[in-house]
Amino acid sequence: MIPVLLIVIPLVSGLLAFLIKQEKSVKTWTLLTSIITLVVAILPFALHKASDLHTDIAWLPDLGSSFSLTMDGMSKLLCLLTGIAFPGIFIATWNTTYKNPHNFFALMLLMQTGLIGVFVASDALLFYFFWELALIPAYFLCSIWGGERRVAVTFKFFIYTFVGSLLMLVGIIWVYFHTPDHSFAMTSFYKVNLPGNQQGWLFWLFFLAFAIKMPIFPFHTWQPDTYEQSPTAVTMVLSGVMVKMGVFGILRWLAPVLPLGTWAWGDTAATLCVIGMIYASLVAMQQDDLKRLIAYSSIAHMGLMGLAIFVTSSVGIQGVMVQMFNHGVNIIGLWIVVELIERQFHTRKMSELGGLAQNAPGLAVMLVVVALANVALPLTNAFVGEFMMFNGVFGSKSSNYHYIFMVVGGISIILSAVYTLNMIQKVFYGNTNTLTASAHDIRFNEKLVLVILLIGIVVMGVYPKPMIEATQHAVDAIYSKMFVKLP
Amino acid sequence: MNAIVISAVLGVVMMFCGVFTNSKTAIRAVAVIGLLVLTIANVMDMGGYHFVNVSLKGMLTFDTFGLLFNTIAFGSTWIYFLLSGRDMERVGVNVAEYYALIFFVLCGISIVSSFNSLLMLFLGIEIISIPLYILTGSDKRNLKSNEASLKYFLMGAFSTGLMLMGITLIYGVKGSFNMEVIRLGSTALTPMMTAGLLLLLFSMAFKASAAPFHFWTPDVYDGSPTVFTSFMATIVKAAVFIAFIRLFEGCFGELQREWQLLVAIIAAATLFIGNITAVFQQSVKRMLAYSSIAQAGFMLFALVAMNKMAKEGLIFYSAAYSLATIGIFAVLLKMKDYTFEGFNGLAKRQPVLAATNTVFLLSLAGIPATAGFWAKFYMLSAAVDNGHVMWLVIVGVLCAAVSVYYYFRVIQAMYFKEGDPQEIETSGAFKGLLIGIAAIVILLGIFPHWLINQLYSFFYL
Numbered sequence: 001m002i003p004v005l006l007i008v009i010p011l012v013s014g015l016l017a018f019l020i021k022q023e024k025s026v027k028t029w030t031l032l033t034s035i036i037t038l039v040v041a042i043l044p045f046a047l048h049k050a051s052d053l054h055t056d057i058a059w060l061p062d063l064g065s066s067f068s069l070t071m072d073g074m075s076k077l078l079c080l081l082t083g084i085a086f087p088g089i090f091i092a093t094w095n096t097t098y099k100n101p102h103n104f105f106a107l108m109l110l111m112q113t114g115l116i117g118v119f120v121a122s123d124a125l126l127f128y129f130f131w132e133l134a135l136i137p138a139y140f141l142c143s144i145w146g147g148e149r150r151v152a153v154t155f156k157f158f159i160y161t162f163v164g165s166l167l168m169l170v171g172i173i174w175v176y177f178h179t180p181d182h183s184f185a186m187t188s189f190y191k192v193n194l195p196g197n198q199q200g201w202l203f204w205l206f207f208l209a210f211a212i213k214m215p216i217f218p219f220h221t222w223q224p225d226t227y228e229q230s231p232t233a234v235t236m237v238l239s240g241v242m243v244k245m246g247v248f249g250i251l252r253w254l255a256p257v258l259p260l261g262t263w264a265w266g267d268t269a270a271t272l273c274v275i276g277m278i279y280a281s282l283v284a285m286q287q288d289d290l291k292r293l294i295a296y297s298s299i300a301h302m303g304l305m306g307l308a309i310f311v312t313s314s315v316g317i318q319g320v321m322v323q324m325f326n327h328g329v330n331i332i333g334l335w336i337v338v339e340l341i342e343r344q345f346h347t348r349k350m351s352e353l354g355g356l357a358q359n360a361p362g363l364a365v366m367l368v369v370v371a372l373a374n375v376a377l378p379l380t381n382a383f384v385g386e387f388m389m390f391n392g393v394f395g396s397k398s399s400n401y402h403y404i405f406m407v408v409g410g411i412s413i414i415l416s417a418v419y420t421l422n423m424i425q426k427v428f429y430g431n432t433n434t435l436t437a438s439a440h441d442i443r444f445n446e447k448l449v450l451v452i453l454l455i456g457i458v459v460m461g462v463y464p465k466p467m468i469e470a471t472q473h474a475v476d477a478i479y480s481k482m483f484v485k486l487p
Numbered sequence: 488m489n490a491i492v493i494s495a496v497l498g499v500v501m502m503f504c505g506v507f508t509n510s511k512t513a514i515r516a517v518a519v520i521g522l523l524v525l526t527i528a529n530v531m532d533m534g535g536y537h538f539v540n541v542s543l544k545g546m547l548t549f550d551t552f553g554l555l556f557n558t559i560a561f562g563s564t565w566i567y568f569l570l571s572g573r574d575m576e577r578v579g580v581n582v583a584e585y586y587a588l589i590f591f592v593l594c595g596i597s598i599v600s601s602f603n604s605l606l607m608l609f610l611g612i613e614i615i616s617i618p619l620y621i622l623t624g625s626d627k628r629n630l631k632s633n634e635a636s637l638k639y640f641l642m643g644a645f646s647t648g649l650m651l652m653g654i655t656l657i658y659g660v661k662g663s664f665n666m667e668v669i670r671l672g673s674t675a676l677t678p679m680m681t682a683g684l685l686l687l688l689f690s691m692a693f694k695a696s697a698a699p700f701h702f703w704t705p706d707v708y709d710g711s712p713t714v715f716t717s718f719m720a721t722i723v724k725a726a727v728f729i730a731f732i733r734l735f736e737g738c739f740g741e742l743q744r745e746w747q748l749l750v751a752i753i754a755a756a757t758l759f760i761g762n763i764t765a766v767f768q769q770s771v772k773r774m775l776a777y778s779s780i781a782q783a784g785f786m787l788f789a790l791v792a793m794n795k796m797a798k799e800g801l802i803f804y805s806a807a808y809s810l811a812t813i814g815i816f817a818v819l820l821k822m823k824d825y826t827f828e829g830f831n832g833l834a835k836r837q838p839v840l841a842a843t844n845t846v847f848l849l850s851l852a853g854i855p856a857t858a859g860f861w862a863k864f865y866m867l868s869a870a871v872d873n874g875h876v877m878w879l880v881i882v883g884v885l886c887a888a889v890s891v892y893y894y895f896r897v898i899q900a901m902y903f904k905e906g907d908p909q910e911i912e913t914s915g916a917f918k919g920l921l922i923g924i925a926a927i928v929i930l931l932g933i934f935p936h937w938l939i940n941q942l943y944s945f946f947y948l
Binding site: 059060061062128129132133136140143144150151155158159162163166167169170173174176177 | 849854856864867868872880881884885888892895899902934935936
């Protein structure tokens, strides 16, 4: 029942929002909807009856596909992330004005529908359906409300992901024909036992789709441009929630379905992840534009998650789960700060800013905490995830090169500290210039969101146990399917 | 049988309509009602009510597959009449004759969807083609229309010649035109059989505008009056594919292993050429011509795979593709400027047209939750199930991604580009109808079996 509600509420409300022409009312309407969705997304943590978390409605019986939704620990966590992200974004960007606001907010809610659908679908075809549906609103949002080069950039993004997902569709169809009962259901997909050579090339069909979405080097080229050109509210969704679709996809549809393929190509994929981490960190150090810096830092973080999955260890996967949530929270926090800076000074160039801490101490404190969380300082939430992931890489039994991965990955963490601290220093400290001399601090609604985020960051950093417990079962289930006995 | 007789009669009726009345509204009303009667008669045929009982000596067989396709073709034509009927009147003065010719084409379609003898195939294809030559040239004072008509006629006649030659060769081997006789015992290829098969393949590929026999298509589609392009590119094209698959399954089904690779290569070439060339077009009309070639490449998947899923999928593909393309052409007809720039800023002036057009374009691109997704899904599944042509599947998928480029160019022009939109006059009914079709496209996209199951259950309960 819960997953259906999670999909239906934003869907219906989003469609209705197209009709609300007044800016104030449509903003209130979407905010209310997203808060209700958040409440519903919290419920699964209290409910334990299977019938509440599982829905199965006949959809295409001839094809063996049904409208089947299930929430396990991973889905719960990601739905919660989606649930938190949207009201947070709406409140933080409350003062931003858009032309045709009703269309903007309606599309935002439709995007939320697609995202939640991806996270709860337990039928491969349905998963593909939502996977694409989340993309269409994103395409329109970025193309209509984005920056100067928006049309071309968004188009690149769309084509990239579309190619990936079509290849995945072929993979899904292939696996479907080899399921014992000709069904798209997740349980049937998990029963498939394909020979090794088939899993090898099927792995790439799936992997490409997820790698483009995450993005993993060298499929990342759409990402910095898109993040830079999109309206910040959309960038928050893209980087906070949508890239998690890629990680989620690997954990749910790739690794357990094609364990042999994952094992055979795991080192290759992990190498790509590691190269991406170093490369993205190095590029991030050169950036002057705040949005691009965060975009590249996100590539590095996603690379680490990919690495932890592909070296196959239980702790590492647990770390990925935790980190998926935490990375979403942190990066949205970073974007909020960037949005605040940009709205006040109409620039995102670090070279044009400086000395902000003097006039806007509130903003400075916020940014520093979020940024430190981004480099995974102990006591912040990201530390837990990254520690577990590195622990997993270190103890991996299925990878031959995990020590090298570990060392190289560790270097990228140091690099991330370099560019993050550099950013803090350039933006907030030093002398004020003409632009920043008259800076004022942040408003109440912005403070509210940021304070909640900060509390979340610290609490989850100090006491991550509930999150780990909630996902423990899901991790075990995935790991047991992934684990291949080594010859 | 109902459909063949009634459509032929209706064609004659329409011709006489032009003699007795000059009112265009009356003529259109007769055509719309006539087509409705035709559709109902065909549906009743499926249910077992045959109006005429003639011994056909095994020349025609009316199976559900063919009749189901007829229903879809007639239904699409009916929608086409409603949407674009008025635009037909702008082409020239002989409105009644245009309707009459279209009814004759429909007669041909109902023959090619049920032929069981190569002679009937020839007859059906000719009954489809000859009215089309006339319709192509119906804009008599337009040089391009004349050129298109002549080109179409010459090339069409040539390919018909090839087809006849192929039929003759096969008759020489088997001593019969009957498909069952031909199929029987042909397990290995003899040289004469091969020649016949190849000639038939080439001529059908020509009619279906598959590469490398597609060169007439862009010129003909571009030159002929846009209303008729809409009809030719959708319903007629789908009908040719039905004939194609019927012929090759009926005659050469046992030999599939021998010709599968060749057809797969043709399909890949068609996909590649259609999609790549469409990218470079500046006129939406010409882009749609190439897109129809690209879509033909996907429909060829059905022939390559030739299993139950492929046949079911082909029917679905026809419906999805026809509906979307007819819708886009109906919008295009209202525009004076056919270039991509002509669509700039359409969303501001005509939000309904832009929104429905977007749905149709998404459907053609194969985005989920539109009918076009299932069309492509069925074709891909059929080919994957077949198992021998995975490379073709990958080519198809990559080409589908290319197709997004040119379909989305129209969406970009409508929504993201500032422009001075052209004056477009539309009626409320037209918009309502467009919304209706868009709703059907989405409904089929979410419940694809609804259409097929409804039709099936209606007859077999």
